Amino acid sequence: MARDGNHTKELIARTALHLFVEQGITETTIRDIAGAAGVAEGTLYRHFESKDQLAWELFSTNYLAFARELDRLQEEYDTLQEKLAAMIRQFCAFFDRDPVLFSYLLLAQHAQLKKVTPEMQTAVTVLQKVIAQGMAQGEVPEMEVELAAAMVLGVVLEVATFKAYNRITQDLSQLSETLVASCWRVLTGDGTP
Amino acid sequence: MARDGNHTKELIARTALHLFVEQGITETTIRDIAGAAGVAEGTLYRHFESKDQLAWELFSTNYLAFARELDRLQEEYDTLQEKLAAMIRQFCAFFDRDPVLFSYLLLAQHAQLKKVTPEMQTAVTVLQKVIAQGMAQGEVPEMEVELAAAMVLGVVLEVATFKAYNRITQDLSQLSETLVASCWRVLTGDGTP
DNA sequence: ATTATCAATGTGAGCGTTCACTCATTTATT
DNA sequence: AATAAATGAGTGAACGCTCACATTGATAAT
Structure with missing residues (x-):
């Protein structure tokens, strides 16, 4: 395994959870999540379909x-x-x-x-x-x-x-x-x- | 008064209310509302700021x-x-x-x-x-x-x-x-x- | 009774922006 | 060298909103 992918997925999930609650789901953008999690937008799609x-x-x-x-x-x-x-x-x-x-x-x-x-x-x-x-x-x-x-x-x-x-x-x-x-x-x- | 504007405003408001409930607010577009109410998009902005x-x-x-x-x-x-x-x-x-x-x-x-x-x-x-x-x-x-x-x-x-x-x-x-x-x-x- | 005027109302193509998503490329790990 | 993970500029679509213009109906002038 290279650069623990499971850890990244969890990080993205937790970050998204917080942002969804704070701003609402539709109001939260992929850029918001990626930015707050400190990863690139593309990384998000390695772990989630959409x-x-x-x-x-x-x-x-x-x-x-x-x-x-x-x-x-x-x-x-x-x-x-x-x-x-x-x-x-x-x-x-x-x-x-x-x-x-x-x-x-x-x-x-x-x-x-x-x-x-x-x-x-x-x-x-x-x-x-x-x-x-x-x-x-x-x-x-x-x-x-x-x-x-x-x-x-x-x-x-x-x-x-x-x-x-x-x-x-x-x-x-x-x-x-x-x-x-x-x-x-x-x-x-x-x-x- | 020309082409009862109050009636149109009410129509738009009721239509928006229904769509907001059915689809959510962010998920409902101006085009959705205008289309369902049978008016043009511009008309909506004649009655509501945004x-x-x-x-x-x-x-x-x-x-x-x-x-x-x-x-x-x-x-x-x-x-x-x-x-x-x-x-x-x-x-x-x-x-x-x-x-x-x-x-x-x-x-x-x-x-x-x-x-x-x-x-x-x-x-x-x-x-x-x-x-x-x-x-x-x-x-x-x-x-x-x-x-x-x-x-x-x-x-x-x-x-x-x-x-x-x-x-x-x-x-x-x-x-x-x-x-x-x-x-x-x-x-x-x-x-x- | 007819016409001219005007403000209120309605229109929809078009504008700039933002968004979700893609992919060629780079980086890290074994 | 091989593979999994990460990157971010780029893409097309969709969105909220604007604006130059058309339509309507009430009122006033003829």
Whole structure:
């Protein structure tokens, strides 16, 4: 191997990730990425087919890997309450470990989600599955699974978004138990006050 | 007045709104908008300074107007519970009335929020103000206002997002009482299980 | 009633710029 | 010497925007 190509690819990917988050994907040019990474434009095309493919690889790899991680985790527990708590803690840890990556997944969703085929497992489908099981077991009252999933996801995702915008200062992991409790309250209410 | 210019401006604005939501702002060209609206490119510049200004006008007008609407509404009620319920119902009605506009505000946020100065009143600041008052009155337990606002906003916003993606079929207004109940449960829990 | 005038509105070919991407060449490693 | 990696000037296409000109309709003068 000459001039570690893998290191260069990683460097380009990380640099692109940061710039995409700061400026948006379309607003970031190949020259921007190459310049910030300290490589020539041509080098980028030795490691990625195109700018689109770079953006997609950055998205799909991490988006799908996170879904697998969540699914593997939920299998370790028996009740919805435990599964949900574990997933939320994992989510918070993921955010704290790499906030830039999280922001990218959030940002790129609109553009890239069209390329996600229905049979792919995402964080949303895992959450819906777990909630549906919990309802079938009578652990929480019956309601529309999609609605329940949206509300739970909303609690966690919006807090993460606030954190990404520095509207919240604490680490997400410090807030995970509050989030778990709030999500549980949302699920155990049946909607009639 | 010759060849109703106001009508043309509205036509261009609505067309741009739809295309921006479908394809993204940067991905939509002036030619796209002009073509879809059935006018020449030059006509667009007769009514808007630039593409950026068109996107900003579309955003700021509606974003700030909605915040004013919410603030006016909350003033009509005395308790946090009533204020919150009224605001959520208003939010749902707004979405159902013009889902495309809502999607645009959601989509454009990332790009346009930098131009929103801190002293401008937004839906988020109104929500935070109302929640802070409710806590001061002892109506709900004390907790970080930003965190509480994020969770409440998340519940409503994510359900709206699901609806925008057709993951939920009912009108948002049909779900408003469920959302109100869920948000209330989030606020009245103190986070310690 | 007819015509002239004028400002508002609409047009689209063309301009300068920027962009993603290519490729002949150079550099580093084995 | 052979190969993998890196380079950056160059290319064609697409973009936002301009501008000289055409069209329209209201108003005023005849």
